[in-house]
Amino acid sequence: MRRKKLVIIGGGAGGASVAAEAKRRNPALTITIVEQGAYVSVAACPMPYYIGDVIKDQNHLIARTPEEFRKGGIEVLTNTTAVELDTDQRVVKLSSGRGLSYDYLVLATGSKAQRLGISGEDLEGVFTFKTLADAFRMKSYLTSRHCRKAGRNIGDVQMSFPGVVGAQSFRIFNLEVAAAGLGEKEAADSGYEPVSTIIWGSSIAKVMPGAKSLGIKLLADKITGQLLGAQSVGEIGAVNRINALSVALWSGLNIDDIANLDLAYSPFFSGPWDVIHIAAQNLKKQMTI
Numbered sequence: 001m002r003r004k005k006l007v008i009i010g011g012g013a014g015g016a017s018v019a020a021e022a023k024r025r026n027p028a029l030t031i032t033i034v035e036q037g038a039y040v041s042v043a044a045c046p047m048p049y050y051i052g053d054v055i056k057d058q059n060h061l062i063a064r065t066p067e068e069f070r071k072g073g074i075e076v077l078t079n080t081t082a083v084e085l086d087t088d089q090r091v092v093k094l095s096s097g098r099g100l101s102y103d104y105l106v107l108a109t110g111s112k113a114q115r116l117g118i119s120g121e122d123l124e125g126v127f128t129f130k131t132l133a134d135a136f137r138m139k140s141y142l143t144s145r146h147c148r149k150a151g152r153n154i155g156d157v158q159m160s161f162p163g164v165v166g167a168q169s170f171r172i173f174n175l176e177v178a179a180a181g182l183g184e185k186e187a188a189d190s191g192y193e194p195v196s197t198i199i200w201g202s203s204i205a206k207v208m209p210g211a212k213s214l215g216i217k218l219l220a221d222k223i224t225g226q227l228l229g230a231q232s233v234g235e236i237g238a239v240n241r242i243n244a245l246s247v248a249l250w251s252g253l254n255i256d257d258i259a260n261l262d263l264a265y266s267p268f269f270s271g272p273w274d275v276i277h278i279a280a281q282n283l284k285k286q287m288t289i
């Protein structure tokens with residue numbers, strides 16, 4: 001049988017994630033990423049910290065190189081622009097002149113930095129900051145110039161006790177330890193059918209200095225998926241994870257909700273997929289729902 005072809009236009013975070021997930025789900029797919037720039041799978045979010053010298057090694061800004069994609073069976077065409085689509089023939093025309101046929105097409109072309117059209121934007125030292133090439137340009141300008149440091153100018157309500165979910169935290173040596181909700185025995189004693197998972201991830205983005213290992217345990221009811229309890233331990237980040245999960249417990253969220261929570265992301269505070277998401281996705285595999 002002919003192998004189905006997936007063509008992804010754009011090799012940013014979105015395109016790279018689609019490629020990796022599609023290959024995982026269906027290894028027989030022939031997948032090609034078409035990227036007009038020189039890099040794919042660029043971690044844009046840590047780029048400011050590269051400019052600020054917090055991240056020293058530029059290789060840390062690339063989550064997966066084209067060679068690594070190829071080893072995983074995904075073809076990558078860099079410095080190649082998709083210039084035209086023929087949706088009748090299902091062909092993408094490339095800047096190289098080649099036509100790439102597809103069964104499935106994903107447009108992951110992202111966005112461009114917008115110039116504001118205001119006076120001064122063409123002056124030396126004014127940059128757009130969107131791509132890795134922009135980051136290199138800015139960094140090289142700052143390391144080759146004596147720049148002036150920019151200033152930092154810039155009645156009577158009746159109350160009732162609503163209950164608790166048992167959120168708690170303490171410090172032992174250099175570790176934060178926190179928990180909320182039920183443990184396995186309490187959950188079983190209360191009539192639930194508990195299933196649990198323990199995962200170890202990173203408290204903040206792995207590439208950032210100061211990243212520490214963070215353990216998290218989630219407990220949920222096997223039949224309904226309702227979150228029943230959570231525990232976490234690590235040098236940093238355990239308490240704030242449990243605070244988020246305490247709200248989830250209070251609100252009666254289930255594991256699907258938690259796997260898709262919109263958590264604030266920045267490399268200083270978590271990975272793009274937080275340990276909470278990873279643990280929930282892992283626990284979901286044990287569910288009957």
Ligand SMILES: Cc1cc2nc3c(=O)[nH]c(=O)nc-3n(C[C@H](O)[C@H](O)[C@H](O)COP(=O)(O)OP(=O)(O)OC[C@H]3O[C@@H](n4cnc5c(N)ncnc54)[C@H](O)[C@@H]3O)c2cc1C
Pocket residue numbers: 009010011012013014015016034035036037043044045046047048080081082083108109110111112129130131265266267
């Ligand atoms: C400096 C910076 C810091 C950020 N920090 C954070 C943060 O802390 N937290 C957060 O949540 N988000 C952050 N973001 C946003 C986040 O990086 C973006 O949401 C994410 O990169 C979007 O990914 P994407 O794949 O959809 O698009 P993009 O990253 O824009 O990728 C699209 C790709 O498609 C390619 N392309 C476009 N047209 C064509 C074509 N015709 N042919 C071939 N290739 C094409 C482009 O070259 C590009 O590589 C930050 C972004 C930047 C720039």
